[in-house]
Amino acid sequence: MPVERLICDVAVVGAGPAGLAASLAAAAAGTEVICVDQFPRAGGQYHMQPNAPDTPFAKTEQVQQGLQAIRACEAADVRFLTGAEVFWAEPPKSSGEHFNLYIQRDGRAIIVEAKTLVAASGAMERPMPFPGWTLPGVIGAGAAQRLLKTSGAACALPFKGKTVLAGTGPFLLAVASTFAKAGQKIDHFVEMQPAAPLKKARAMLRHPLRLPDAVALLRDLSRTGAQRHMGAIITRAIGTSKIETVEIAPLGPDGAPDLRRAVLVEGVGALCIGYGFQPVIDLTTALGASHSYDLALGGWHCTTDALSCATSLPRLYAAGEVTGLGGANPARLSGQLAGLHAAAFCQGKNPERNGTATQLATKLLAFRAFAATLAQLYPMPERFPLPLVGDEVVCRCEDVTLAEIKTAIADGAHENFAVKMWTRAGMGLCQGRNCGAGIAAALAESDIDPITAGYNRSHFPLRPVSTCIATAAFASSSEAKA
Amino acid sequence: MTPLPKSAEVVVVGGGVIGASISLALAEAGAKPVLLEARAFGGAVTGGSLAAIGTHMHGREEFGILDYARDRWRELSDASQDGIEYTACGKMGFILTDAALAAGKTLVAQEKSQGARAELLMPEQAQQYERLLGGPILAMTYDPDTATVNPFHAVRALMLAARQAGAQLFENTPVARLLVEAGRVVGVETSTGERVSTPHAVLACGPWTTKLAADLDLNLPIEPRQAQCLASIRQPSGTLRQVISSCEAKGGVDSGYTQIQQSPSGQILFNTVTALAPTPKGAEDRVGEVQPGFVVDSVNTLLMLFPALKDLPILRSWVRFEAVTPDARFLAGPVPVPGLHVCAGDNGSGFCRAPLLAQFIADGVTGRQTLPVALQQRAAQLYDPLRFMDGQNV
Numbered sequence: 001m002p003v004e005r006l007i008c009d010v011a012v013v014g015a016g017p018a019g020l021a022a023s024l025a026a027a028a029a030g031t032e033v034i035c036v037d038q039f040p041r042a043g044g045q046y047h048m049q050p051n052a053p054d055t056p057f058a059k060t061e062q063v064q065q066g067l068q069a070i071r072a073c074e075a076a077d078v079r080f081l082t083g084a085e086v087f088w089a090e091p092p093k094s095s096g097e098h099f100n101l102y103i104q105r106d107g108r109a110i111i112v113e114a115k116t117l118v119a120a121s122g123a124m125e126r127p128m129p130f131p132g133w134t135l136p137g138v139i140g141a142g143a144a145q146r147l148l149k150t151s152g153a154a155c156a157l158p159f160k161g162k163t164v165l166a167g168t169g170p171f172l173l174a175v176a177s178t179f180a181k182a183g184q185k186i187d188h189f190v191e192m193q194p195a196a197p198l199k200k201a202r203a204m205l206r207h208p209l210r211l212p213d214a215v216a217l218l219r220d221l222s223r224t225g226a227q228r229h230m231g232a233i234i235t236r237a238i239g240t241s242k243i244e245t246v247e248i249a250p251l252g253p254d255g256a257p258d259l260r261r262a263v264l265v266e267g268v269g270a271l272c273i274g275y276g277f278q279p280v281i282d283l284t285t286a287l288g289a290s291h292s293y294d295l296a297l298g299g300w301h302c303t304t305d306a307l308s309c310a311t312s313l314p315r316l317y318a319a320g321e322v323t324g325l326g327g328a329n330p331a332r333l334s335g336q337l338a339g340l341h342a343a344a345f346c347q348g349k350n351p352e353r354n355g356t357a358t359q360l361a362t363k364l365l366a367f368r369a370f371a372a373t374l375a376q377l378y379p380m381p382e383r384f385p386l387p388l389v390g391d392e393v394v395c396r397c398e399d400v401t402l403a404e405i406k407t408a409i410a411d412g413a414h415e416n417f418a419v420k421m422w423t424r425a426g427m428g429l430c431q432g433r434n435c436g437a438g439i440a441a442a443l444a445e446s447d448i449d450p451i452t453a454g455y456n457r458s459h460f461p462l463r464p465v466s467t468c469i470a471t472a473a474f475a476s477s478s479e480a481k482a
Numbered sequence: 483m484t485p486l487p488k489s490a491e492v493v494v495v496g497g498g499v500i501g502a503s504i505s506l507a508l509a510e511a512g513a514k515p516v517l518l519e520a521r522a523f524g525g526a527v528t529g530g531s532l533a534a535i536g537t538h539m540h541g542r543e544e545f546g547i548l549d550y551a552r553d554r555w556r557e558l559s560d561a562s563q564d565g566i567e568y569t570a571c572g573k574m575g576f577i578l579t580d581a582a583l584a585a586g587k588t589l590v591a592q593e594k595s596q597g598a599r600a601e602l603l604m605p606e607q608a609q610q611y612e613r614l615l616g617g618p619i620l621a622m623t624y625d626p627d628t629a630t631v632n633p634f635h636a637v638r639a640l641m642l643a644a645r646q647a648g649a650q651l652f653e654n655t656p657v658a659r660l661l662v663e664a665g666r667v668v669g670v671e672t673s674t675g676e677r678v679s680t681p682h683a684v685l686a687c688g689p690w691t692t693k694l695a696a697d698l699d700l701n702l703p704i705e706p707r708q709a710q711c712l713a714s715i716r717q718p719s720g721t722l723r724q725v726i727s728s729c730e731a732k733g734g735v736d737s738g739y740t741q742i743q744q745s746p747s748g749q750i751l752f753n754t755v756t757a758l759a760p761t762p763k764g765a766e767d768r769v770g771e772v773q774p775g776f777v778v779d780s781v782n783t784l785l786m787l788f789p790a791l792k793d794l795p796i797l798r799s800w801v802r803f804e805a806v807t808p809d810a811r812f813l814a815g816p817v818p819v820p821g822l823h824v825c826a827g828d829n830g831s832g833f834c835r836a837p838l839l840a841q842f843i844a845d846g847v848t849g850r851q852t853l854p855v856a857l858q859q860r861a862a863q864l865y866d867p868l869r870f871m872d873g874q875n876v
Contacts, residue, residue: 286771398747411638412653418522421529421634424747429715429797452654460772464715464795467781474774 001468003476004110008034008079009346010339011101011114013086013283016044017328018320018335019120020069025339026118027076031346033339034112035073036081036103042070044122045142046328052152056181081105081112087465088473089117091287091313099315102473104465109473111480116315116342119284120335123277123298123321126437128385129394129402132237133273141167141175141274148182155182161269164246165226166190166234169276169378170217177220186226188265190248192275192385193378194231203377207370233257233385234273243268257386276380278437279322286458289313293450295382296375297324299440300455307361308351309338317342326371333364383444394442395435397428405442415454416443429464432456486652486672489679490516492847493670495657495694496687498528499633499833500825502640503840504684509647511848516678517641517649518670520656520687524637527688530709530802532741532751533636533833534725536628537598538573539589540834543864544811545596547838550857554837555631562639566631567746573628574608575729576740576787577621586623586729593625600625612724617786623729630725630743631833659697660822667821682847684823689805690766691826698819703870704827706803708759710772711741712780713798714791716748726787728754739830740783750794754783761803770801804830807870814839814865816846823847824867839865 010026012019015037023035035042041049047066050057057063073080081103088102101112125140132138137159139147144165147157157163163186165176172191179186204214221228229248235257236247249262277298281291284302290312292303301324302311309317317338320331337360344351351357390403400423408422416439419425425439426432432439436456443453461470492508494501497519508515522529535555537548559568577586586602593600601624608622609615615622641651660683661669669679685691689706696702722744742752756779762770777799785792807813807827812835814825825843841853842861851858 288768408638411642412523412651414653415522417525418653421522421525422638427747427798431797457769459769459801460777460799461796464797467785467794467796468792470796471778471781474778478774478778 001109001472003472004108005113005476005480006034006079006110007113008032009115010118010342011036011099011112011116012118012120012339013101014044014120014122014320015042015080015082016120016122016320016331017046018122018331019044019118020047020066020073021332021335022118022120022319022339022342023073023078024069024076025336026343027073027078029340029343029347031343033078034081034114035078036084036086036101036112038083038085040083042080042082045146048146048149051150054153055149055155056183057149060181081110084110085463086283087461087463087470089283089287089462092315100477102477104469107469109469109476111473111477115346116317118335118338118342119302119311119316119318119322120320120338121280121283121322123325124280124433125274126276126278126298126380127434128275128381128441129388129392129438130234130237130384130386131388131392132239132243134393134396135237135239135243136241137239137243137269138237138271138273141165141172141272142277144270144272145175145178148178148184156184157270159269161267162187162265164188164190164234164265164268164271166271167274167276168192168380169274170374171274171277173217173221175272175274176224176226177217180220180223184224186224188229188246188248189221189224189226190229190232190234192231192233192251192381200377203373207373210370234271235259235262235386237271243271246271275385275437277321277325279324281322281455282458282462284311284316284318284322285455286462287313287316289316289318291455294324295380295450296372297326298380299450304334306365307357308341309334310341315345325375326368329367330364330371333360333367336360337364382441382450384441394438395423395425395428397430397434398424400425400435402442405439406446409443409446409448414448415452416440416456417454419443420456426456431458484650486655486676486678487516487650490514491680492516492682492684493518493678493680494684494686495670496685496691497523497641497651497653498526498686498688499524499531499637499640499836500828500839501686502637502644503836504686504825504843505649505651506640506644506647507840507844508847509644509649511844511850511852512648513844513848514648515644515650516680517644517651518655518657518672519651519653521654523641523651523653524634527709527802527804527828528633528637528832530711530800531633531833532711532725532743533631533633534573534628534741534831535631535834536573536625537593538600538625538628539575539623539727539729540831542592542596544835545593547857547861547864548834550854551835551838552627552629555629558636558639558837559631561643566636566639568629568631569746570627570629571724571743572611572624572626573725573727574603574612575623575727576619577623577729578619580620582729583620586621589729590623598625599627612722612726614721614788614790616789619787628725632746633833636833657694660694662698662819665820667819682821682823684825684843684847686825688826688828689803691805691824695817695824698822700817700819702813702824702826702867703808704813705806706761706765707806707830708761708770708801709804709830710755710776710801711751711753711799712772712777712796714750714794715797717744717750717794719748722750722788742784742787749797750791752780752784754780765803772799772801804828812839812865813867814842815862815867817867
């Protein structure tokens, strides 16, 4: 199998807001940039480009902003590799060596050699198990948004029946807004946090510039026609071969759902549910960079220097959600900073020569403060939002139940890695992506703190890769080194 | 979490398959051991092991020992109601050269004379047992009685049994040093400065055993060697049936090795090591990564034997460190510091000896005789920890 080998100054992994900003900043500074993304089009979840020109999304600000950013990158000679999965990455072993990114794309292997690397791998949904969460028709809120935006002219979810949007956090409002723009109805909107309008208003008043966005999101939610259930959660998804009914219960003063006041919604076709996001740390943990834990930032995230976005690993920079959840604005700013610093490193220059970097870093801090405010308003549940029975499946790939995980913890598995060894939870096809939050919640319920629980560091391969592609890439790489 | 006890009758350092087995044997002998594991139980080389159990291709001298150990594993399997996934799958060694064919014939004859059901199979016979087998093989050695266990569950079952028998087990408790007074062991000190006083300490920390021993000027000839493995996504049950290994003319630790098998979960687990990787400094504190050359060699061997698996997707990989000794045998028994025992030197196949070694060490600590005398004598001779020392530490 022929292996394509590409060489650049700065490789950027991820083409969302952070990755695009990093690519542009590095290219504008005069370095050669390759930007890799696993999806067919650049943009990420936030700037996702519609796959048909006539969808209502084409004209939205997020799409237009993304398109401009992509075009600016192309004009600055950024080379995009889309539909490309990084299945392995090696850090430079000496100052003369480069990063090696091993990529699979269309059944072929590509190796990108880069002097510096910017990890802008974004965030992913944080699925939380609840009774019935494995029924067809139960999907992530983020997945619902992606389905709507990529459903072409249909602009609808591929499910018949009522739509329920549930979970917690400002992202639910963003998803509701996508439904509104698609002209789609939401039947029920369920948010864990109580309405608390005064509390929210006070918090928002500290960030007056963001008020118009908040108002627009709430207006879009109204446009979907959703009945709102504030301070409530989904306690059950019920159905035989797919979801049919959803049980919604208000949370009592003790935070537990009050099942006596629960309501059943019948005829449900889609339950779109999101309990927040988690940084995608495969690449940065595989490379061995340091990570920290902060629930308000989505849990484990890559530790970076606030001024330069440098990680603990020389020549590896990180930007956007992988450095802790914050949304599109901090992502763009940190991307720009990371791009500037990565380029400056390649050129042996000081990125501070006109003070741009310092200004960016100051702005980044302000936006981070707003993200922190939101995180306080919508705290992510660290434990299961409702008590689960033991036979609920937590790891869907390997069919591992909560009871099996709890028994393993009781037997002495006091960290993520040990639970994985003793139960196989996280050893399956999704490589722990779908069950990570559930396992962490089970450990938290056993009063094991998240730092002790740790995370399962990624190893080769970051994504399943065929033996042929892997050996072709590695054989080519060792030939090149020899 | 339970606080560490101030004292113990015996402290076992290391919670892999060896330390867990020793703790169980000691607890069954009534010795109430305390086991201290630096990280997660069975999380180092034990968890990375492919856990084959049997006598095939392990040499004449250890045959009785391995046969006995296999019986103990069967008992543990029965006691755990097969929670340890004991699978008598059989093992084959592939033969590619005339020299290896001669070696294979000798080996099979020897094992047969010792009572094994070993055979030499021609390629078409071998395919009846292993239907996807292809490639340029001349013959296969075959032993139907080799088994595998689930390495994680095995350790867990051993630990639970040990706990029930009176052992206390602590994870995330690294031992920083041994405490010695008047030339004999009096206790251990953990990395957080806690002390457990004890008249007996057993070091079962694999390749890192040398560190604690070195503090007492005891130079054990154990080197860490990178052990690594690849795992595919699940394949239909029965895709592979045996443990597949290489039968080489040249023996010893430097000749390289191959192990290929399908786990009960369906994943194909495979590795081929031709070039031994140097162990980086501080390897015990980091989790390493497989090397590109290893991936290429492992895939090439797998596809040479099983061309039908050419599109197999790789899902995971892992790296651990085995404890290698100059003659590829354990160092097990008392050392010239009163109260101190060692049991390390798995050479990549610790599982198949673990129950016997555990009984051997427990007998040494408690002064009882639970092991048959002949096996006890053989183990004392084969695994004598001082056999390389030329009296330098005595």
